[in-house]
Amino acid sequence: MEGDLKRAASIIRDRRETVVFTGAGISVESGIPPFRGPDGLWTKHDPSFIELGRFLEDPAGSWVLIRELFFDAIERAEPNRGHIAVAELERAGFARSVVTQNIDGLHQMAGSEKVIEFHGTTRTLHCLDCHTPYARENVDLSKTPPRCASCGGVLKPDFVFFSEQIPEDVSRESFAEAAAxxxxxxxxxxxxxxxAAYxxxxxxxxxxxxxxxxxxxxSYTKDxxxxxxxxxxxxxxPELVHEMRGAEKC
Ligand SMILES: [Zn+2]
Structure with missing residues (x-):
């Protein structure tokens, strides 16, 4: 492990063009529950509330859980040492971007600048009827479903629901980063x-x-x-970043 860590640090340092690809595991340490796995949300809740068709049929019902499980949980969370180390890799010129499957915005809060959110974000929403975009801070979630100030339409958060496509520009940019x-x-x-797994x-x-x-x-480990x-x-x-810094001073 010690040897592997040193080897990883030297590869990142020498190659520089690192793309950091993150998932729920990095945010668990910030108190955000993962979807999958033994303690995941899907062991306690039927995920159909974020299935697009179901949401469109009953936005009020879906929004009760969306608010509790996504907005409340995420808004209590702070970036952890993992997010901060990722931001340091970019700042030091070793990482070119972060492609994240997380919708929590914690990479940006930690200081990462180039972040591609493969599954979208909770930080913005849009009106399903007139498509007006909203920043989270301009939306009142005390009553659900939140509604559009101009037309009264229901607002949907800009993360990707089940049976919804990944926005084409996001997918293209993510795979272009991967290829580079x-x-x-x-x-x-x-x-x-x-x-995303690809x-x-x-x-x-x-x-x-x-x-x-x-x-x-x-599923990545072996092959x-x-x-x-x-x-x-x-x-x-943080150990990886520390190792890279140590070697730079030599
Ligand atoms: Zn509207």
């Missing part, structure tokens, strides 16, 4: 959600070195990852 990456650093994602695979096919940080082996660093993002990422 010298290194992909997978953090806190097991590669189960398509098509991001490291596309990068690998284009010649990138794949480094994985996860608490347990994933896609070149280096697997087992542990929590909030422990391993």
């Amino acid at each position: 990456a010298g290194v992909v650093l997978i953090v806190g994602t097991t590669g189960e959600v398509m098509p 991001v490291p695979v596309v990068a690998k096919e284009a010649g990138a070195v794949v480094i994985e940080i996860n608490t347990s082996a994933s 896609v990852a070149d280096i697997f660093l087992r542990g929590k993002a909030g422990d391993i990422l």
